[in-house]
Amino acid sequence: MNILRAFTLSSLRKNKKRTIVTIIAIILTAAMLTGVTTLATSFKDMFIRQAINSNGNYHIRYNYVPIESAKYLNSHTLVDKSFISNTLGYSELNINRTAEDFLKVVAYDDKGLELQPIKLIEGRLPQNSREIIIEQNLVDFLDIEIGQELSLKIGYKTFIEETEQTVISDIELQEYTFEVVGLTERNLYQVGYSLDFGAVTFFDEQLHLQDGHVEVSVLLNNPKNTIEKANKIASDVKLPTSQGFYGNYNYFLNRELLNWQGASVNQAFVYFTETAALIIMLLVVIGAVIVIYNSFAISISERKKQFGMLRSVGATAKQIKRTVYWEGFVLSLIGVPIGIISGIFGIFITLKVADSILQDIFTGAEHIYLVVSPFAVLAAIAFMVITIFLSTVIPARKAAKISPIDAIRLTTDITTSKKSRSNPIAKFLFGIEGDIALKNLKRNRKRYFATILSLFISIVLFI
Amino acid sequence: MEILRVENLSKHYGKGNTQVKALEDVSLSVKKGEFVAIIGPSGSGKSTLLHLIGGVDIPTEGKVYIDDTNIYNLNESSRAVFRRRQVGLVYQFYNLIPILNVKENITLPILLDGKKVQKDKLKEIVNTLGIADRMNYLPNQLSGGQQQRVSIGRALINNPALLLADEPTGNLDSKNSEEIINLLKMSNRKYKQTIIIITHDESIALQANRVISIEDGKIVKDEVLRK
Known part of the structure; x- marks a missing residue:
């Protein structure tokens, strides 16, 4: 060495x-x-x-995407993963828990079921559009079990001003019959912070689509510069333009997830x-x-x-x-x-x-x-x-x-440039030891300062 | 052959009224193989002269040529390298590194160069100096005389052009002093080693080939005793 x-x-x-x-x-x-x-x-x-648990596992959700464009979105170079979902709508549950009890039914494709934070308690995931998984707390309200059928009239919410009530509109009301195959925890990501219940079915070809359009949720390779990328992807796959919140396309951002992934829009x-x-x-x-x-x-x-x-x-x-x-x-x-x-x-x-x-x-x-x-x-x-x-x-x-x-x-002798005077207070309080200590501190002010500063920072950090 | 030439060397400390002229316009020349003693009272500037020759201090004016190299033309780090290869220094207080053992202290100039130690050379030097059985000792486990031998060994290990000794016996009893001087004389004869020694002891000075007397920063006498 x-x-x-x-x-x-x-x-x-x-x-x-x-x-x-x-x-x-x-x-x-x-x-x-x-x-x-x-x-x-x-x-x-x-x-x-x-x-992810409260908002879902995606960066950008494109609304009203023609079903043919979904695969182009999925194969875009900026996109890591994507899944298709379709909100079938809401169904009124007459269970008298509150005045307005609605069940929100959403369909996901296989990737959606995999990516979204669905927490299955019992049973399995739906494999076709005739199967459904529901929140476990519905079991008691609806008196239903896994394997049983659930018939739902699904439509859209409308607010009636005269009665100040939200109801399901009769227009476009569709009737579905599902087999319950699984029970999940309450799905906040799906219903947001509302009192609605959630149910998930499988998105397949047989499912009725509202005029051939779906929602496509996208996870980016790198979530930075999200809006810029969202617009670029939309224009690359030629999505229909419409006046959206972030530009000319209809999408929204999972701002909370983006924030925590360091790609805050803000x-x-x-x-x-x-x-x-x-x-x-x-x-x-x-x-x-x-x-x-x-x-x-x-x-x-x-x-x-x-x-x-x-x-x-x-x-x-x-x-x-x-x-x-x-x-x-x-x-x-x-x-x-x-x-x-x-x-x-x-x-x-x-x-x-x-x-x-x-x-x-x-x-x-x-x-x-x-x-x-x-x-x-x-x-x-x-x-x-x-x-x-x-x-x-x-x-x-x-x-x-x-x-x-x-x-x-x-010669490493201790040298003092000035004769340091004794401090009578220190001498009185601490005796000759205190006096010498004080003189020593005065002699080497730099080191004294460093000691004080490091003590100060330690205390600040501790707090 | 001239190995050292000092030209108009001056060293001043301070400025104005309080200026001290430690060395004033000193010139001298030393041939290879000479054994020179510099003698003078304390404060005469003899140590300053030695430090300037050894390249460990900076002169106010003048030039020092060792082997035809003006050492103050070199930059600081080349001068350090020159010093470890061409100048061996022996001090009154040995100046050994306390945490390195005898062997490491002696071979330090070679090790600093990143070179391999020649075992034969080391063996010969420690045998000559009589410290062969102390190689793994630390300096504080040795007597003053032994420590001074180690520092002479360190000065000789690189076959330097010059060996400079600043009061090498100043801290030793008369018996050890005599032995150290004999060792220096022997290395002067055996290796044709050029030696410059500072002393205020006339009996030591008289054993050299040449004696230079310094007073108040000037050479006052320069006599050759023997060839």
Whole structure:
């Protein structure tokens, strides 16, 4: 091994206490950084699942798409996956739960059944348009079981102003008979936050289509710039134009899902969450740099004489600099992996506790799981590299600047430029020890400042 | 053959009224194989001269040629490389690296170059210096005399053009002092090693081939004792 590396290693071994303290500082920093990134990805994962469960698993939903165009949408290069759905309409349930009880019936093709967050409790998914799955809570209201038939008159909701009631319009009322094949959990994604119930059937050729048009829901390869892409896809497959909310096509966006996937239509939302995480990480980095920098600075100043001697036998400034960086590298090599693992473990425990508390407070809340993404770990490592570099760059320069002459003549006596006066209050309160401590603090204001600042940042981060 | 030429070398500290002229317009020349003693009272500028010759300090004015290279024309890092290859330095307080063992301390200039140590050369030097059985010791496990031998070994390992010694016996008892001087004399004879030694001890100076006296930063006497 290179002699200077060996020199660094043995001086690290010689100063075990400080080495350990530095490694602990590195471990804590790496743990905090990984903690922040992992916490962010875990929460993001939870919110994405929540968005899918309440809004559905799609980015863009094209309404009123001619059935022939559906396959072109599916094969578009910007599209990852797509599925066809068709809202058959609503059926009035005379179950007297509330004044207005409606069942919303939607048909999905096989990909839709696969992608949408349908949570089957019993039975199986529908395989043709004569089969249906319904919410489990309907079983009691309708007195129906799996295997039994369900006849529904399906039409569209209309609001009657005179009676202030919503009813199913008689126009275009269709009668269907389904076989119930499965029971699901309540499908929020399907009915939104209304009091309606939901039922899902299979979309096949036999199903009556309202003049040959369907809804096509699309998941993009990359959800960024959603509106732009949505319009491009629509014009590429020549969808009929109509005055829509985002332009000349009739579609809507799953804004909640897009938000959490970092492709917010409202970019401010993305910036806000990203900036918040970044600020926390920067605070961690600043705090860490102060602590780790101090440790390196002390390590260098203690070895000032040795560096000077190395210089006098012909070590170049570059070689000296490299030994300091090497020192940082070695300490990181030990500290960073331990820090990352303990950070992840810490978040794992935190989420376990947080999840059980959340489940207690909000029944039916989405579970939160630990998500360790390579990106989160890499981001933590990148911030760690920056931290170590910032902490070592000045000590490295200082070490390289030590001239052989300085080392030869070095006297590390404590020098004070001014005669420091005793503070009578400190002397009275803490005796001679307090007086000496205060004088010592005054003597080295920089270090005093660094200590205060690192304490301050630790407290802020803790809160 | 001339191995060292110093031309109009000056070193000033500070400015204005408080300026100290440590060295004032010093010129001298040393031939290969000479054993030169620089003598003078403390504060006369002899250490400053040695540091400037060794390239560890920066002169205010003047030139230093070692083997026809003006070392102050080199940039800082080339000068460091030049120093480790062409100049061996021995200090009063040994200046060994406390956490490296004897072998590592001696071979440090070679290791800094990233080169392989020639085992025969190392063996010969440590045998000559009488520290062959101390190779794995750390400096603080050795006596002062032994530590100084290690630092001489470090100075000799690269066959430098110049060996510079700053009060090498200043911290040693008379018996060890004599041995160290004998070692320097021997390496001067055996390897035709050019040596410049600083001392304020006249009895040591008289063992050199040539004695240069310095007072107030100027050469006041330069006499050849023996050829």
